[in-house]
Amino acid sequence: MCDERHKVNVTCRVNGREYTLCVFPLMRLLDVLREELRLTGTKEGCGEGECGACSVLIDGELVNSCLVPALQVNGAEITTIEGIADGDRLHTVQEAFIEAGGAQCGICTPGMILAAVSLLGRMPEPSEEDMRAGLAGNLCRCTGYMKIFEAVARVCQKTGTKVNA
Amino acid sequence: MANRLVGRAVPRKEGGDKVTGKARYIDDLTFPGMLYGATVRSPCARGRIKGIHFEGGIPWDGFTIVTATDIPGKNCIVLLSDDHPGLAQRVVNHPEEPIVLLAHPDKYLLEEARRSVRLEIESLPAVFTIEESLARKEIIWGRDNIFKSIRVEKGNVDEAWAQADFIVEGEYRTGAQEQLYIEPNGMIAVANPQEGVTVWGSMQCPYYVHKALVCLFGLPESKVRVIQVETGGGFGGKEEYPSMIAGHAALLAWKSGKPVKLIYDRAEDMAATTKRHPSRTRHRTAVSKEGKLLAMEIEFVIDGGAYMTLSPVVLSRGTIHAAGPYHCPNIRIQSRAVATNAPPHGAFRGFGAPQSTFALERHLNKVARVVGLSPEELRRRNFIREGQSTATGQVIREKVDMAGLMERAFELSRYYAKTQRFAEENRGRRDKKGIGFACFLHGAGFTGSGEKYLASVVGVEATPAGRARILAASTEIGQGANTILCQIAAEALGLEYDQIEMASPDTGVVPNSGPTVASRTCMIIGKLVESACLAVKQTLVGSGLLKPDYSPEEFFRACAAYTQKCGPLKAFSQYQPPPEIHWDEEKYRGDAYSAYAWAVYVAEVTVDSLTYEVHVDDFVAVQEVGKVINPVLGGGQIEGGVAQAIGYALFENVVWQEGRMVNSQMTNYIIPTAADVPRIRTYFDEVPYAHGPAGAKGLGELPMDGTAPAIVNAIEDALGIGLDQIPVLPEHLVELLEVSRV
Ligand code: FES
Ligand code: FES
Numbered sequence: 001m002c003d004e005r006h007k008v009n010v011t012c013r014v015n016g017r018e019y020t021l022c023v024f025p026l027m028r029l030l031d032v033l034r035e036e037l038r039l040t041g042t043k044e045g046c047g048e049g050e051c052g053a054c055s056v057l058i059d060g061e062l063v064n065s066c067l068v069p070a071l072q073v074n075g076a077e078i079t080t081i082e083g084i085a086d087g088d089r090l091h092t093v094q095e096a097f098i099e100a101g102g103a104q105c106g107i108c109t110p111g112m113i114l115a116a117v118s119l120l121g122r123m124p125e126p127s128e129e130d131m132r133a134g135l136a137g138n139l140c141r142c143t144g145y146m147k148i149f150e151a152v153a154r155v156c157q158k159t160g161t162k163v164n165a
Numbered sequence: 166m167a168n169r170l171v172g173r174a175v176p177r178k179e180g181g182d183k184v185t186g187k188a189r190y191i192d193d194l195t196f197p198g199m200l201y202g203a204t205v206r207s208p209c210a211r212g213r214i215k216g217i218h219f220e221g222g223i224p225w226d227g228f229t230i231v232t233a234t235d236i237p238g239k240n241c242i243v244l245l246s247d248d249h250p251g252l253a254q255r256v257v258n259h260p261e262e263p264i265v266l267l268a269h270p271d272k273y274l275l276e277e278a279r280r281s282v283r284l285e286i287e288s289l290p291a292v293f294t295i296e297e298s299l300a301r302k303e304i305i306w307g308r309d310n311i312f313k314s315i316r317v318e319k320g321n322v323d324e325a326w327a328q329a330d331f332i333v334e335g336e337y338r339t340g341a342q343e344q345l346y347i348e349p350n351g352m353i354a355v356a357n358p359q360e361g362v363t364v365w366g367s368m369q370c371p372y373y374v375h376k377a378l379v380c381l382f383g384l385p386e387s388k389v390r391v392i393q394v395e396t397g398g399g400f401g402g403k404e405e406y407p408s409m410i411a412g413h414a415a416l417l418a419w420k421s422g423k424p425v426k427l428i429y430d431r432a433e434d435m436a437a438t439t440k441r442h443p444s445r446t447r448h449r450t451a452v453s454k455e456g457k458l459l460a461m462e463i464e465f466v467i468d469g470g471a472y473m474t475l476s477p478v479v480l481s482r483g484t485i486h487a488a489g490p491y492h493c494p495n496i497r498i499q500s501r502a503v504a505t506n507a508p509p510h511g512a513f514r515g516f517g518a519p520q521s522t523f524a525l526e527r528h529l530n531k532v533a534r535v536v537g538l539s540p541e542e543l544r545r546r547n548f549i550r551e552g553q554s555t556a557t558g559q560v561i562r563e564k565v566d567m568a569g570l571m572e573r574a575f576e577l578s579r580y581y582a583k584t585q586r587f588a589e590e591n592r593g594r595r596d597k598k599g600i601g602f603a604c605f606l607h608g609a610g611f612t613g614s615g616e617k618y619l620a621s622v623v624g625v626e627a628t629p630a631g632r633a634r635i636l637a638a639s640t641e642i643g644q645g646a647n648t649i650l651c652q653i654a655a656e657a658l659g660l661e662y663d664q665i666e667m668a669s670p671d672t673g674v675v676p677n678s679g680p681t682v683a684s685r686t687c688m689i690i691g692k693l694v695e696s697a698c699l700a701v702k703q704t705l706v707g708s709g710l711l712k713p714d715y716s717p718e719e720f721f722r723a724c725a726a727y728t729q730k731c732g733p734l735k736a737f738s739q740y741q742p743p744p745e746i747h748w749d750e751e752k753y754r755g756d757a758y759s760a761y762a763w764a765v766y767v768a769e770v771t772v773d774s775l776t777y778e779v780h781v782d783d784f785v786a787v788q789e790v791g792k793v794i795n796p797v798l799g800g801g802q803i804e805g806g807v808a809q810a811i812g813y814a815l816f817e818n819v820v821w822q823e824g825r826m827v828n829s830q831m832t833n834y835i836i837p838t839a840a841d842v843p844r845i846r847t848y849f850d851e852v853p854y855a856h857g858p859a860g861a862k863g864l865g866e867l868p869m870d871g872t873a874p875a876i877v878n879a880i881e882d883a884l885g886i887g888l889d890q891i892p893v894l895p896e897h898l899v900e901l902l903e904v905s906r907v
Contacts, residue, residue: 040193041186043397045347046431050831053347081186094184098176101797104805105643106183107348107397113184128844135839139831141347141398142643144808145839147801 012073014039015083025071030054032070033080041081041110045139052138055111056080062118062137081110084117092155093117102151104142112138116152125156170656171859174797178647178667179395188395191351191367192428199353200229201272202417202427203279205265206437207257209288210506210824211305214255216285217265223278229421231266236416238383242409243376248306249472249509251381251412257286258305259471259508260825261437263409268417268425291506293824295445295466298503305471306504312469313477313502315484317556317753320495325460329451333532337448337524338890339873341468341819342441342812343826344513345836348397350407350438351428354414361388362415368407369399370680371638375672377408378415393670399642400809401512404682405474406438435829439511440819442467442479442502446487446524451495456538456546458493461556465500465521470509476502479510481612483517485757486870488556489525490567490606492549496556507824512682514806515869518607519813526603526874527889530881540878541571541580544604559756562745564852566789567604570765574602574787577846578767584882591883595774598782599883602767603871608758609863610685613748616759620740622676623693625654625701626668627734631721633658633701636668636735638678639690644865645798646686652794653691653858657698660717676737684863687794688760691858693738700736743856760854760862764788766807768875769843772883777895777902779815779880781843788867789850792860796849799864803847806868812836814873818892 002009002022011020014037021036030047033039033056045053047066054065057079084091093116096102103109112135119126119134126134131149140148182188217232219225233240233254240254241247253262265282269275291305292298298310306312326332352366362378371391378389391411396403414427429437444467451460465487469476480502487498533543548567554560575581580600587598610616624636633654641647651665658665668674678690705711708731711723727734748755769783786803793799816835820828828834853860877888880898886905890897 034193039186040189043190043348044192045349046831048431048830048832051347085185090181090184097184098180101174101177101801103177103180103183104645104801105346105348105396105398106179106188107190107346109183110186132840137838139347139836139838141345141400141809141836142805143801144804144806144845145842146804146845147797148839 008071010070010074012076012078014078015080023070025069027070029065029068029070029073033065039080039082043107043110045107052111052115053108055114055138057114057118060121062115081113084113092158093120096151096154100151100154101147102143108138108140112140112148120152120155126152168656168859170652170662171792171794172796174795175648175652175662177645177798178651179641190348190395190397191353191365194353194365194394196353196424199424199426200268200270200417200421201275202266202268202414202425203275204263204413205267205279205282205284207253207260207262207264207286208284209257209286210260211291212257212286212288214253214257214264214284215287218283218285220281220283223281227269228278229268229417231416231420235420236381237419238381241380242412243380244373244405244474245477246473249474251409259506260823261508263413266413266417268421291824293505293507293821295468295503298505299466305506310504311501312473312504313480315480315500315753317484317496317498319556319558322460322462322495322497325451325495329459330454331452331535333450333452333535335448335528335531336889337446337527339444339520339523340892341443341510342513342817343435343819343834344400344402346398346400346402349429349431349434350403350410352407352410352414353424353426354411354418355424356415356418357422363390364411364415365392365394366407366411367396367403368393369403369640369642369682371640371670371672372677373405373680374408374411377412381412382415390671390673393640396640396642400514401516401682402439403642404512404680406511431831432829435834436826437508439474439509441513442469442476442510442517442520444520446521448524448528450528450532452532452536454536456536456543458491458547460495461488461493463487463498465498467502467517467520468505468507468510469502470505470507472509474509474511476510478612479512479517483521485557485608485612486518486606487521487525489522490549490604490763491547492553493547498556505824507821514809515866516683518866518870519810519873522605522870523874523891526605526871527877530878531887544571555757557757558754563760563854565763567763567765570763570787570789570850571604573848574765574767574785577787577848578769578783578785580767583769587882597772597774597883598769599772599879599881600767600769601875601878601882602765603874603878604765605871606761606763607684607867607870608761609688610759611683612757613750616689616740617742619679621679621689621693622737622739623678623690623697624676624735624737625694625697627701627724629725629728631724632664632666633660633698634666634668635694636675637690637694638670638672638675639686640670640681642681644802645795646681648798649687649794650691650694653694654698656859657695658702659715660720664717684865684867687861688857688863689740691861692856693740695858697736697738700738701734704734704736759856760791762788762790762862762864762867764867764871766871766875768879770876770879770883772880777898779893781811781876784843784845786845786868787848787850789852790864790867791854791857791862792851793849794859794861799849800847802865803868804845807845807872808837808842810869810872811842811876814876814891815893818894
């Protein structure tokens with residue numbers, strides 16, 4: 001099927017849809033998403049695993065997609081920012097980011113929202129310290145993080161859990 | 166109907182697109198047949214270009230190659246002057262200076278090709294520091310290495326020294342700082358001799374780019390079109406340099422006949438584009454034993470890098486802010502922007518004011534110590550009041566209450582209790598705690614006659630569908646321009662927020678409203694939006710189609726009826742300075758800014774006396790910025806600025822080697838993470854400003870000015886040593902403490 005030289009088949013599910021792609025094995029997952037699948041919501045801020053703008057979930061784990069070679073996601077389930085809302089209905093984390101002012105320029109936002117979703121998945125009631133630790137891999141240059149913490153806290157209020165100060 | 170929308174936290178206009186990943190930034194766009202572009206840059210700081218060699222192993226025939234000789238117009242990126250070439254031709258003046266451009270459909274091959282261009286450069290002696298430049302070790306720019314000198318004189322400084330009880334001197338330095346917007350710079354261009362040049366990209370100032378392209382291509386203004394797309398942060402870093410990138414993308418597109426995308430990777434963006442000007446400030450202050458400032462002599466120097474770019478204007482703002490929110494009868498400020506062989510330094514939030522404010526707010530702590538007063542008492546005795554004048558002789562006509570802001574900040578931070586408690590508890594402890602503060606001001610809008618010359622224009626269009634559309638070149642870069650301008654328009658027109666839209670900042674569609682910089686968008690552009698809205702309303706009412714107290718539905722109907730009868734309904738409004746504003750550019754005297762924001766910030770820190778790491782534990786930011794149009798966005802501006810300035814004070818260290826930034830990666834240039842920022846507590850005191858839209862002034866740059874000195878003053882409180890330089894890194898503290906122990 002994949003007869004281009006040096007390329008391989010990679011099969012994975014992205015946002016619930018199955019894809020079989022013919023790509024270079026070392027192509028970055030970030031490029032696979034952005035260029036092969038045209039899912040441009042995942043951003044590149046540094047390309048070296050520092051900023052978290054490229055964060056996606058692989059089998060539920062938060063990872064920097066700029067550090068993941070395509071070959072490694074064979075058989076995996078990937079969630080990007082495009083797969084977070086339920087159709088037109090925003091995810092509570094997305095709603096909270098809008099309400100609290102958690103997105104300014106928006107370039108860190110897709111990654112930050114996935115990091116928040118992942119944090120809340122692990123810890124439904126994160127303290128402020130948990131938030132600091134849980135989001136420390138995602139850099140934001142605009143907000144000073146306060147309104148991002150507030151957004152996460154709002155999600156907990158909405159879902160009935162409480163944030164321990 | 167007062168303030169239905171102003172002062173409310175309406176959600177950001179483009180928020181939905183940003184949280185779903187639908188917002189399209191420049192790297193998210195592709196054009197059919199598009200090529201990728203790359204830039205070959207100078208490896209050395211200064212030299213003569215002897216040859217450009219395209220080495221073997223690369224199919225060069227498939228590449229578009231552009232050098233200076235391909236430039237159809239004038240080889241310069243015009244801004245304040247025309248000294249800055251688009252591509253170096255015979256000489257290079259800084260590392261990373263662009264020399265050759267390449268384009269190819271395969272970006273991996275392109276990267277290989279970029280590394281296979283060998284530049285033969287005969288190097289020349291270069292200048293790397295303020296001192297070397299001032300000493301004219303080599304003349305590298307103009308006749309004397311000086312881009313601009315400014316002298317401010319108030320009263321008679323020379324006569325004041327004799328009356329002084331104390332004369333206090335100090336020297337302070339600030340380092341370069343990278344803006345580090347998370348979206349690197351990028352542009353896409355389509356260009357050919359028939360249709361002209363069109364550029365899409367990440368930028369703050371579409372009309373700056375427009376002006377530069379007109380000159381670079383020698384085209385009439387109508388043949389150049391610049392469109393801002395969603396922009397992932399700017400902070401000044403996308404004020405002037407995007408003109409260069411747009412020029413490069415357009416040159417490649419012009420030569421290849423294909424659309425060209427030119428996106429910088431992080432390392433290139435950090436190493437090649439502008440950073441905050443490094444500075445050196447010297448203070449000499451005469452003070453009475455009662456703690457009254459009698460004279461201030463200030464020498465302020467900034468390192469502008471290799472070309473002029475915006476250095477004169479940065480210098481101007483830094484100079485005017487150098488004496489702070491204090492009244493002193495005799496002031497002399499002499500300042501210079503000098504050339505070095507580093508990439509040009511440029512705009513960055515605060516624009517010269519953070520540098521001179523750092524120096525002053527450190528120096529006043531020293532003055533207080535010499536006089537024997539607390540830092541707060543010294544300031545209290547010298548705060549400027551209504552009716553008194555600034556360094557440039559500007560009489561303050563607004564209500565200003567610095568002492569009140571300070572008391573509020575002290576109450577909120579429990580300053581007095583903490584200074585005492587920390588002093589007692591620090592003894593014998595490994596963790597030393599400290600609390601410190603800074604008092605400062607920030608002028609909104611362009612300096613002096615800047616706004617008058619810009620003469621910005623804003624339009625408002627009433628659409629047949631009954632909506633109002635704002636036509637402005639102001640760019641949304643995360644700060645919330647779209648949202649607040651729509652709020653101001655909705656308020657002025659008596660419509661709902663959702664009924665107002667922003668036209669895309671496209672020079673083919675919107676008038677020149679000037680750049681999106683200098684904390685001017687809210688105060689200046691907002692005011693123009695407000696008056697254009699009133700003009701639309703007046704036209705409708707005057708035509709008899711609308712009665713003065715209308716409902717939104719009646720407004721729709723009137724719009725539809727009007728446009729059917731008379732065609733499109735647009736009103737434009739042009740900037741007029743408020744009355745009583747005078748500025749003498751020659752003497753540097755008069756009303757430097759039409760309004761100021763005033764602030765007092767308090768920082769609490771812990772210094773680990775073993776590792777010398779500093780952590781900011783609490784931060785209180787109290788400010789008076791006029792009416793706050795949107796409290797969530799306004800708060801977000803302050804918090805973001807404080808965090809950025811925490812980086813400026815404690816982490817962000819540009820390591821230079823022969824004019825080149827060597828730590829141009831996010832792994833070794835460190836900015837604050839979620840784990841590094843304390844709770845930032847923001848308070849607004851709102852005194853409506855008569856000439857601002859709904860009473861607003863500017864606030865975007867303010868938090869950058871006072872945060873670093875507040876933190877360093879807190880470190881001084883914790884350790885008992887004076888620090889005169891930022892960033893304060895653990896290795897600096899080790900050194901200083903070692904010295905102070907000997
Ligand atoms: S782009 Fe992947 S971590 Fe920055
Ligand atoms: S919102 Fe701009 S980087 Fe986070």
